[in-house]
Amino acid sequence: MRLDYPANIKIIRVPCTGKVDVMYLLRSIQKGADGVYVVGCLEGTCHYKEGNLRARERVDYVRMLLEEIGLEADRVRMYNLSSGEGPTFAAYAREMTEHIKALGPNPLGKSGKA
Numbered sequence: 001m002r003l004d005y006p007a008n009i010k011i012i013r014v015p016c017t018g019k020v021d022v023m024y025l026l027r028s029i030q031k032g033a034d035g036v037y038v039v040g041c042l043e044g045t046c047h048y049k050e051g052n053l054r055a056r057e058r059v060d061y062v063r064m065l066l067e068e069i070g071l072e073a074d075r076v077r078m079y080n081l082s083s084g085e086g087p088t089f090a091a092y093a094r095e096m097t098e099h100i101k102a103l104g105p106n107p108l109g110k111s112g113k114a
Contacts (some may be wrong), residue, residue: 003086005093017041017078018051025062025076032109035075035100039089042080052080072103 014020017040028036038059040052056078063073079092 003090005090006097008097009093016046016048016051017055018046018048020055020058022058022062022065025058026065029066029071029075029106030108032106034106035077035096035103037077037079037092037096039079039081039092042082045082071107074099075103075106 017038020038025036025038038055040055041047043052043056046052059076059078062076066075067073077096081088081092
């Protein structure tokens with residue numbers, strides 16, 4: 001199945017979303033990404049037990065940090081779906097892209113400086 005999602009989406013695969021660290025998310029924003037989203041297993045179905053729950057906590061923490069420094073928390077989001085939901089993944093990618101377009105470019109830009 002060929003999924004149709006925006007070309008500006010960069011996919012970084014990890015064994016489990018539990019491996020997504022706060023610093024990865026913050027560094028992406030610092031380096032100029034307009035938005036970052038994490039797609040994990042459905043809650044309660046993580047192969048590694050609680051990886052997706054840890055990822056959700058980290059995403060929420062990054063959202064709080066972004067608000068504290070004056071950036072929109074919605075630049076970072078988390079979605080949950082099963083591996084068989086390719087069309088839903090593509091829909092989330094389109095949704096996130098449209099949402100980020102509405103927010104506008106990352107004020108840190110590519111330089112990482114405000």
